[in-house]
Amino acid sequence: MTKFWQYRILTAVRRELIWAAGIGITFGLIIAFGVWRINSSIKPKELNEIQTPQPKTNSEFKITLNKPEQNDVVTEDLVTVSGITKPLTWITFSGENDDYIIESGTDGVLVQDVKLVPGVNQIKITAFDPEGNQSIEKVVIVYSSSFQVNSASPTSAQDSSDSSDIRLRVQEKVREALNKPKAYLGTVTDIADSTIQIKTSESQIKQISTDTIATTVVKTGTINKTVKLEDIAIGDFIVAMGYINSNSVLSAQRILIASPVTEPKIEAKLAKVIDLSKKTITAQTLNEGQNVTITPGAKTDMQTFILGKLASVKITGIVQGDLIIYITDSSTDTPVIRSVFVIQQPQN
Structure with missing residues (x-):
């Protein structure tokens, strides 16, 4: 190459x-x-x-009720609502006709008597902390002075051993549950022999057993009228009161044929007063920052709630900077201010 x-x-x-x-x-x-x-x-x-940082949540701010329980039946026109929530918060209770306010203790305990009306009572509990956060709880109870409460027989102690004590306590709890009057509320979907089936507002199916002698049926209205079991028809809204057995069937002692129960449009708001006139209060809500005009009516309950004490107040006694809780009923075309509570006044 x-x-x-x-x-x-x-x-x-x-x-x-x-x-x-x-x-x-x-x-x-x-x-x-x-x-x-x-x-x-x-x-x-x-x-x-x-x-x-993740946004803060108020998941820990809630109301836990002890009494009454959902759909309890009571025979007195005054019920004690008790439970626990965040310590040192303002709490309002709205019954069918009246509103109440308290402050929870340092342990968070809340206790308040609420006036009842005959029939179904819906109670709304709203708690506020100073930052404007809120928590809401609701409970439905039925008041009937005609309902006959069964007397629970006392448990006799037969054995003093620990295992026996535990067994007796469990038996007592079961006995209390079975002897606690309850109500089923809903629309009748089926009737067969001595059984009525209803559908609740939560779309649950409930069974009610009846007896032609032991069950009293009342058709409510302007004048309540006692009727027969046969007068209950599919599509009727009923309130059945009695005792629930181990199969979750309610043995009805008393049944009301009534108008359907709808949730009341009652709302409590925490706000700060920014302006006043002779007939109106202008305030800004703490949690939403919205300006609202509050016009109390002749039946509006207006009170100050300072250091745990209530006192009547008029608009002329309210000043800019006051912290208020106002409760509105919007169930009609024209919303009504049920209550105004002045809960904090500016320091001089």
Whole structure:
């Protein structure tokens, strides 16, 4: 092979090596740049997720009721509502006709007597803390002075052993549950022999057993009228009162044929007074920051609630900066202000 051809071959090899090296370097730079871009896009996001605080929630601010229980039947026109919530919060209780206000204790305990009306009573409990956060609980109970409460027989102690004591306590709890009068409320969907089936507002199916002698049926209205079991028809809304057995069947002692129960449009709001006139109060709600105009009526209950004491007050006794809780009933076309409670006044 001549030197000329050796030179040509070596030159071609060098050129291929240079091209290969250039392609390799370029490919390596592309990969390195891609890795750098991926890392730069992931790491700040991870850092941001760690350093950014999550929004605060008020999941711990709630009302837990002890008594009464849902759908309890009572025979007195006054019921004691008790439970626990966040300590030192303002709490309103709205019954069928009246509103009440208290402040929970340092232990969060709340207790208030609420006046009842005959029949179904819906009680709404609203708690507010100074920051404007709120918690709401509702309970439905039925008041009937004609309902006959069964007297629970006392438990006789037969054995003083620990296991016997536990067994007796369990038996007592079961006996109390079975001897506690309850109500089923709903629309009749089926009637067969001595059984009525209803559908509740929560779309639950409930069974009610009846007896032609032991069950009293009353059709409510302007004048209540005692009728027969046969007068109950599919589609009627009824309130059945009695005792629930272990199969969740309510043995009815008393049944009301009534108008359907709808949830009342009663709402309590915490607000700060920003302006006043002779007949109106302008305030800003704490939780929403909305300006509202409050026009108390002749039947509006207006009181101050300072240091646990209530006292009547008029608009002229309210000043800018006062903290108030006002309760509105929007069940009619024209909302009505049921109550205004002045709960905090500016320091002089």
